[in-house]
Amino acid sequence: MTTINVIDAPCGYGKTSWAIQYMNDMSVESHRFIYVTPFLEEVTRIQQSVHSRKFHDPESIKGETKLDDLHRLLGQGKDIATTHALFQKANAETKELIRSNNYTLILDEVINVIEQVPLKKNDLDLLIEARVIDYEINDKGLTYIKWNENKADYDTEYNHIKQMALANNLMYCDNSALIWNLPCDIFLMFKDVFILTYLFKGQFQRYYYDLHGILYRYLSVVKDQHGYSLVPYQNRQIHDKTFLNKLVSIYEGQLNAIGDKRNALSTSWFEKPSNKDFVATLQRNAYNFFTNLCKAKNDTAIWTTVIGNKNSIMKKVKPKGFAKCFIAMTTRATNLYREKYHLSYLINRFMNPIEKKFFEQYGVTVDQDAWALSELIQWVWRSRIRDGKPIEIYIPSSRMRGLLKKYLSSDFFEEPPENAIVDEPPSDWHL
Template sequence: MEKVKVIDSIMGSGKTTYIIKMMNEAPKNEHFIFITPYLDEVTRIKRSCTNRKFYEPKIHSEEGETLYKLDSLHKHLADNNDIVTTHALFSMANETTKELIYSGNYTLILDETMEVVKKLNISKDDLDMLFQNEWIKNNNGTIIWNDEQERNLNREYKGEFQTLKHLAKSKNLILHNESVLFWQFPADIFAQFKQVYNLTYLFDAQIQKYYYDINGIEYELYAVVKDNDSYKLMQHSRQFDKAKKDVLRHKIRIYEGELNKIGDDYYALSKNWFEKRSVLHKRLKNNILNYYQNILKSKSKDNLWTTFKSHKSKLSGKGYTKGFLACNIKATNEYSHKKSLVYSINRFVNPAIDDYFRSKGIIINEDNFALSEMIQWIWRSAIRNGQVINIYVPSSRMRKLLKDWLENER
């Protein structure tokens, strides 16, 4: 396969505009799959690609939850339609999906990086039980479903591990340290495409970069630059970001003051801190209230904040609770009117994932990862439209990362 073309450019630099123009101008016998994190971006692509028709695989509701139908995706692939859908559906790809992509001569546009490695929430006891009852087998570190056991018992397994069964049958489950199960997106799917484009920012900081490395997927970095009234691809250079950050430096107003004392420790506001420092939760909540009500005197409609979802209720307060936005959000414009931000979190890579990559000889740069996640979150706000924003970042570590980035030191 050709090397993946990673278009690594700062948000708002024109990545999607460039790709839309490329798809609109491509010959009719070219076929594209555009994968994006959110449904509002699906609508944007369908409206913007005026020279070709993009199809969206159908969805259906089951027990109140919206689910994607893989067979609908397969029908569009078989018909050689141009397709736009979400990461959620693409992550369900199986052997049939791969065959249809390869025979259809498709180009993939992957908007933002995906969750390509995920720790499954299954206890060692449950895992041992599945092994002992011979429902699963270990094939050189890959967990596979034992179809023979179903034949021997003359019945299909329909227990509580149906999801695990589906993943195991797709051969996407990895056993780590004899006790932890990871789902990994099938790396060989990228080889089925004629060409792959990956649109993102700070790619070197992201888990998908490390995933490419351990799976031997080669890539090359590009940047999108303005060329008169259009955009073009150039070999990547961080210098392209400098002019943009020179402007941002004056539009992102970072709070400095007494409310930052709670985050002086390097690990303050990390997940472990929230779990072991419950006595400080109320103080952090009061700090957030103080920041919004007294320091900014902001209106609730302007407030945007985040923390770990499991601790959201402990920090929620009057005037900002409804402005919560998950810390791992990407590629949505829904909050672009928000001007008063609180980033009450200190990001680190999940220890199990970090250990998994270490076992493969890959060391994840924790600071770069944290910076990338924070910038993506901040970019959901009014800064994406060039407006001034105010932000309270109580973690000294996260605040320094943000300042260094703005000063072109990262």
């Protein structure tokens, strides 16, 4: 059974450089790769950086979908570089083609492995009463939604649910919600799997592996005169944060008063009509921080907050003159903002309560703070801090600010999960 290789190391340690070196070094006879990244720009980077083999990016051509093209390329045993969005569409055919062609997966950054399926209050009751769906508990005690095979050709508003259920991708949560779940056995179809990430401990993909009983081995990257290599996590180079502490200037002052309460600046806080005056204050504070305290300009600043329905919250929060500096709070794995050094993080991150409950109902313990911190770090590291240059940051949420300070002053968040394998070399014997 495949054990996942999690290369958990800070931004700038050379995870992508290692991956490029690995794909260049391995013989085209022995290795076939699928490289999956969040952004098309990174697909191009891989195509340009790996010289020993040609990477193909699936396209939609002549009325065929990108998934069709992916299947064609897999069937031909080609090396493939593609996006998270396409990988999430994988189905039974994808899995079989991966398995029979002996592929290695390199996953740049964790992927969305579960998502709550939007439903109206009584949709579920309606589908059950009409005997369109039913529940099935598998041998691990996990509850899946099954579509009635006799109604497989029905064309309804619920076609998206039908497709997920027929592909065995739909799970049940807490008597009230449906959760789309990337079919976990796809990871077991690869010869080897490498995930390039940081602070995996707090991320949904880790909890998803725990839920499905998939083992993962923690590794880190080291560099010497011969290039990059992987080492067991227990032999990693401990992240010295002394220098980092000098680079990160966290605003302390009166503008933080708005975020003193634990839930202040959470999504539900923004959505409460009674907080509209506080939202106006937050907007003024962010403007004040950028304009008066930092003398920031459009080419030095980035900020984020909750987007809201039709961008409604984002528009209320946007600091005057800095509308174009917004980047989504989920942004990761891109270098587009590496010149920026004035940051405003106007949000207090909590997991979607249904998704959190989904894991907990099956006995998987989740750590909200480790998750929130990993999301914050990913966002902050889009800036020039990744190049070892100083930044100034405004984090009005006292909870989020406290998490960043704890991260900067300890190794607490880098301790591996208890069930991670930390003392083994990577699974590919060529390494």
